[in-house]
Amino acid sequence: MDWKALFLSLELAAWTVAILLPVSVLMGRFLAVRSFRGKGLVEALVMLPLVLPPTVFGFYMLLAFGRNAPLGALWQQMFGHQLVFSFEGLVLASVIFNLPFAIQPAQRGFEAIPVALREAASCCGMSPWRALWRVELPLAWPGLMTAMVLTFAHTLGEFGIVLMVGGSIPGETKTIAIAIYDRVQAFDDRGAGIMAATLVAISLATITLTYALSARVGRRLS
Amino acid sequence: MTLSVSIRADAPIPLDLAFDVAPGELMALVGPSGSGKTTILRSIAGLWTPTTARVSAGGGVWLDTQARVNLPPHRRKVGIVFQSYALFPHMTAAQNVMAAMPIADRDEAERLLALVNLHDLSDRKPAQLSGGQQQRVAVARALARRPDVLLLDEPFSAVDRATREKLHAGIIALRAHLNMPVVLVTHDMNEAQLLADRMLVIDRGRSLRGGTTAQVMADPEALRAMGIREVAALLPAVISGPEEDGLTRLDTATGPLFLPGVQGAPGTRLRVRIMAHEVILSRARPVGLSAQNIVPATITALVSGEGPGLMVHLAVGDTEILARITRRAAAEMALAPGDTVHAVLKAMSVARDHILAAPPQDSAAR
Numbered sequence: 352m353d354w355k356a357l358f359l360s361l362e363l364a365a366w367t368v369a370i371l372l373p374v375s376v377l378m379g380r381f382l383a384v385r386s387f388r389g390k391g392l393v394e395a396l397v398m399l400p401l402v403l404p405p406t407v408f409g410f411y412m413l414l415a416f417g418r419n420a421p422l423g424a425l426w427q428q429m430f431g432h433q434l435v436f437s438f439e440g441l442v443l444a445s446v447i448f449n450l451p452f453a454i455q456p457a458q459r460g461f462e463a464i465p466v467a468l469r470e471a472a473s474c475c476g477m478s479p480w481r482a483l484w485r486v487e488l489p490l491a492w493p494g495l496m497t498a499m500v501l502t503f504a505h506t507l508g509e510f511g512i513v514l515m516v517g518g519s520i521p522g523e524t525k526t527i528a529i530a531i532y533d534r535v536q537a538f539d540d541r542g543a544g545i546m547a548a549t550l551v552a553i554s555l556a557t558i559t560l561t562y563a564l565s566a567r568v569g570r571r572l573s
Numbered sequence: 574m575t576l577s578v579s580i581r582a583d584a585p586i587p588l589d590l591a592f593d594v595a596p597g598e599l600m601a602l603v604g605p606s607g608s609g610k611t612t613i614l615r616s617i618a619g620l621w622t623p624t625t626a627r628v629s630a631g632g633g634v635w636l637d638t639q640a641r642v643n644l645p646p647h648r649r650k651v652g653i654v655f656q657s658y659a660l661f662p663h664m665t666a667a668q669n670v671m672a673a674m675p676i677a678d679r680d681e682a683e684r685l686l687a688l689v690n691l692h693d694l695s696d697r698k699p700a701q702l703s704g705g706q707q708q709r710v711a712v713a714r715a716l717a718r719r720p721d722v723l724l725l726d727e728p729f730s731a732v733d734r735a736t737r738e739k740l741h742a743g744i745i746a747l748r749a750h751l752n753m754p755v756v757l758v759t760h761d762m763n764e765a766q767l768l769a770d771r772m773l774v775i776d777r778g779r780s781l782r783g784g785t786t787a788q789v790m791a792d793p794e795a796l797r798a799m800g801i802r803e804v805a806a807l808l809p810a811v812i813s814g815p816e817e818d819g820l821t822r823l824d825t826a827t828g829p830l831f832l833p834g835v836q837g838a839p840g841t842r843l844r845v846r847i848m849a850h851e852v853i854l855s856r857a858r859p860v861g862l863s864a865q866n867i868v869p870a871t872i873t874a875l876v877s878g879e880g881p882g883l884m885v886h887l888a889v890g891d892t893e894i895l896a897r898i899t900r901r902a903a904a905e906m907a908l909a910p911g912d913t914v915h916a917v918l919k920a921m922s923v924a925r926d927h928i929l930a931a932p933p934q935d936s937a938a939r
Contacts, residue, residue: 470620471659473646475673476718482647485672489663 352545355522356530361553363438363526364506367445368499371453374446375498379457380487384469401451409515412444416516436518441526444516445506452501460494461487496565504554576630576722576754578613582623582778586612590780592773594722594754599932601757601765604775604798610758611656613775614724617756618653619646630754631721652715653724656731658707660699666710667695673717685713688750689743705736709743716750725757729764738926744768745930762803766790767844767929774798787893791886793878801882804849806894809931812841826890830866830918834925846927852896853917854885856906866918870894872910875903887916 382394400408416434417423426434434440464487472482488495510528517524519533527550534543579591586609594600602610615621617628619635622643628636635649636642652673660669670682686695689709699707708728715723725744729737741764759765765772766786773783774795782788782795786807789795796804810823810830821835823843830845837843858867870887877883883903885896896916908914 465657465659467655467657467659468661470618470646471653471655471661472672474618474620474651474653475714476647476650476675477672478647486661 352542352549353525353527353530353534356525356527357546357549357553359438359522359525360507360527360550363441363445364503366442367449367506368503370442370446371449371502372495372499374450375453375457375495376483376488378454379491379494379498380461380483382454382458383461383464397454398451400448405448405509405511406515408448409444409512412440412447412512412516416440416443435516436520436524438517438523441513441517441524444512445509448509448512449502449505452505453498456494456498456501457491458494460491460498463494464490493565496561500558500561504558507550507554574630574632574721574753576617576756577628578617579627580613580616580623581625582612586778588612588623588778590773590775590778592780592783594756594771596754597752598771599748599751599755599757599769600771600773601759601769602773602775603759603762603765604781606760608775609778610760610775611726614653614726614756614758617649617722618651618724619644619649650718650721651724652718652720652722654708654711654715654726654728656727658699658711658728658731660707660710660714662699665696665698666691666702666706666713669699669710670714670717673714675718682713682717685716686710688716688747689713703736704732705740708732708740712743712747721753723751723753723755725755727758727760729759729761734926738929741768741926741929745932748932762799762805763846763927766805766807766846767927768932770932790895791876791884791893793876793884796884797878801878801880801897802848802850804884804895804897805846805927806849806892808845808847808889808892808894810843810845812837812839812843814839825868826892828868830868832866832923832928835928837930842931844929844931845923847894847918848922848927849884849895849897851919851922852894853919854896854898854902854906854908855915855917858915859917862917864917864919868894868916868918870914870916872908872912872914874910875908887914889916 413435414420415422418427418433423434468486469482472486477485508528513524513526513529519525519529527546531543531546534546574596576594580588582588588609602613604610612621616623616626625638626636631650634642635644661672664672666686667679667682670685671677671679674681683692683695686692689712691706691709694702694706702710729740732740757769769786771784772786772789774781774789776798781798782792790804790806808825810825812835813822813824815821816831820831820833823830823832823835868889870889872885873888874886875883876886877900881899882897883900885898885908887894887896894916
């Protein structure tokens with residue numbers, strides 16, 4: 352059992368969720384409330400990672416993270432090591448790759464709030480931030496919960512992108528999914544089986560727990 | 574502080590009007606749906622910005638498109654009751670009220686809920702309240718900000734008739750606490766006439782006629798927009814007491830009126846809405862008639878419109894009632910201003926929701 356790989360996967364999933372939570376709140380709300388020219392294009396761009404093969408996506412990430420690209424070069428200058436084949440690069444790729452899983456449910460959650468409630472909040476003297484905190488977040492909560500669960504579970508299971516952008520450096524970019532693949536390649540069916548079962552158990556427990564929690568929140572709200 | 578509004582806009586609805594509402598005054602914006610009433614209310618609240626407009630209230634300017642002043646809704650001290658009430662579903666009644674306070678104050682929330690007769694339901698969520706109770710929470714929430722202007726957007730349209738009567742009475746009872754300008758949007762003439770001090774009839778975004786309810790009711794042009802069958806006069810009355818047969822005796826300027834289904838303690842001042850098309854005129858005092866309410870009156874004016882109808886203005890003591898009869902009938906009876914006639918009112922023709930307690934500023938029935 353490769354515990355290091357498991358913890359790396361959990362760490363990656365936790366970082367991805369932590370970064371995407373505020374992003375999905377802001378972007379999801381923006382897309383739900385505003386209408387503007389090119390909104391369809393923005394929504395399509397957000398959804399793009401869902402339809403592209405991880406190899407295509409990973410290829411472009413590799414190009415963007417490389418030392419010859421502006422982003423990669425800037426990173427190298429600021430932190431002294433390259434972005435590809437690093438944990439930070441993996442987090443960045445994971446964040447972008449999970450945009451549809453985070454933003455789409457959050458957007459639906461905000462869209463479900465009647466316009467009159469937002470208007471009532473501002474006519475109650477609430478500033479936009481206060482209205483977001485007191486009225487919109489509690490009501491959009493089920494959508495945000497779904498977004499975070501999907502992101503977490505999807506990151507745990509991600510394989511192609513991790514392989515393309517991260518390689519398989521133990522303790523840095525070798526996640527549990529990669530470790531399982533390594534074990535299978537090495538004909539270690541027992542090792543692969545244990546890790547696969549562990550991943551199934553953790554994923555199932557995470558999703559069950561969050562849905563149970565969100566059901567409780569839902570009861571409190573209604 | 575007076576609410577002062579002037580609005581000009583081309584889209585989505587052409588608007589061109591101006592009006593003032595004094596503190597403590599309730600003004601009704603009436604007109605058919607699509608006439609722009611709600612848009613006017615939204616412009617006052619800051620939920621919509623017209624092309625050219627000026628709104629001032631509470632001693633400050635909220636919107637002045639020429640001076641580029643446009644306060645967002647949360648910086649306008651406005652209380653609004655939405656047609657759908659728009660209560661926050663995840664908060665209890667008391668939390669909804671407190672949500673509109675700069676600093677949450679539970680005691681003040683309970684006081685406001687008691688004011689709308691909901692003190693024992695303050696811990697219920699909106700889903701656990703009836704439509705009428707939700708409306709009263711919305712009213713309490715609108716007052717929680719101590720608003721400079723209170724806006725009511727068709728607040729009685731989502732409930733059944735019996736509940737509506739109670740809510741009407743609730744607003745009348747609340748009037749003593751409403752010392753800010755109040756604007757009521759409604760398409761219901763009965764509601765406007767019973768609740769409001771003044772009316773502004775809106776038609777396709779323009780103010781057709783503004784003034785006291787009596788003035789608007791006497792205006793043929795305003796009447797065309799509202800529907801001629803809505804024409805009615807308000808007769809001030811005081812409850813005298815119940816009769817043995819179930820009717821209630823009301824004292825009016827010209828003698829008693831007997832009406833069914835009137836609730837209230839003796840001495841209660843009322844407004845009774847007398848529909849013009851329900852009034853029958855007679856030269857001689859009729860005898861052997863099933864209608865029991867016969868009121869002597871003096872004709873002050875005869876106003877004919879485009880159709881075969883004629884509006885007869887009658888002085889009853891120092892109040893005015895209106896009778897809508899045909900021009901043919903008026904000719905046969907040779908009616909002329911100054912004549913004395915008898916107005917016949919059928920007791921059963923006064924609908925229960927056409928009788929309401931008088932607002933506090935009505936002086937005792939004259």
